[in-house]
Amino acid sequence: MKTLFLTGGNNGIGYYMVKEWLQNGNYAAVLDMNCGNINRLKEIYPESLLTFESDVCNKDSVKIAVNDTNAKFGSIDYAVHNACLCLFKSFEEHSKEDFSKVIDVNFYGAINLTEAVIPIMKSQRRGKICFTSSGVGITGFIDISSYASSKGAIEAFAKCMNIEYEDSGVTFHIMHPPLTDTESSSPLPIPKEFKSSPEKVGKGFVKNIDGKKFIITPSFGDKISVRLSYAFSLPMGRMLVKMTKKARTDLK
Template sequence: MKNWFITGISSGLGKALAESVIEKGDFVIGTFRNKSQVEDFNTKHKAKAHSILLDITNEKNIETCVSQLISQFGKIDVLVNNAGIGFVGAVEETSIKEVKDVFDANFFGTLKITQTVLPFMRKVKSGHIVQISSHGGIKAFAGFGIYNASKFAVEGFSEALAQEVAPLGIKVSIVEPGPFRTKFASNGLGLATIEIDDYSETAGAFRTKLKGVDGKQEGDPIKASKAIIDLVYSKNPTLRLPLGKVALMTIRMKLDSVKSDLEMHKETAENVVYG
């Protein structure tokens, strides 16, 4: 039986994953930001799971929380950094305060939890870190630039981390979902306070489109959860796991675009070296 530490299990993919892991018979340690949700969850699941109150933007709380969990449950076999926020707005429309809020939740919180859990995984020479990114962590979209930047950052450090910890028996996987039928496009979505008319056909159109797909997304969170569990239990888990037809399409578009640029500038690139 594995102990899973999953952040952000109040709704969406985090909730579905927690339920699927419990159904499998593994033990879930999940986080909420609401005390009553913690109490309700612990009453409902008792010996099958445990939840705690945690704000992932609070570094000291993270350190205290992880130490207590190790003391109480002995180990964390799987860390799933799921908690985060969405944000829509053109780059120029977004204030630095709004950018910092997005990065505190999506990047710094994920980074700090990863850093705090790693010493315990290194000690036992095993563990699996699963970072919930997005297809938007590979390809950027007009109106989604700040969110994209936060997920690009998660992908960047996680790709390097995977190479650093592989010799230590620790695995890292990055999950890249497309649109899933969660509350991401409604309750989980922040909007830039400022709207500039010149961006109405780009960022503005994206904002409208995202609101319009709420509740109609193609992705099934339960099926995605089972795919993540299968990945964790596989012999050789891959670094990346795209989820959904839209994710496959957009990631392929990005790869094709990069390949096209490489081919177009191949001669130029080769000619700027000595000799």
């Protein structure tokens, strides 16, 4: 049995990752600002699931949750920073506080989780730390400059950590979901039928999380999309903007 520690698991992709993980007979711990939904799984898995209602921006709270999880289950094999904040505003509408708020959750949250789990994983001589990214962190996009910038920072951070800890037994990875029908993507003017199911995406990540590649995707099709985004970042970004504007017009 292996242990997964995940931030941002009360709903969406994170929730279904944890659900699938538990169904496979493993241990899981979730840290989220609100654990009302994920706590329902405790009724089914009372001895296999821990939840911590806390803010990933609170470094001390993250460390306590990680240490409590390690004490309860005896190891932490996988750590996933999935908590995120996305503000849909033009750059000129963004305040400095908006950027700080988004970067605190999306980027510094990843740092807080890494600082908490790395001593445990180093002592185990094994462990996998994953950060949920986004295609817009590669390609750019309109009206989400703070979010896209935070995801770009996550990409660079994961690469640095992967190199820095390559002899420790701990590896770092980027998880790339497709556009998914989640709360954070709901303001996008794109019909639901063009968004992936969070359950399907969550299950796909669990299925592929043991892969050795730096980039983890939930399906082969998503893998191709991500490769195209890296190879043709700006053209892909412009194409996505055009598609979004068309969808917005069609919905009027």
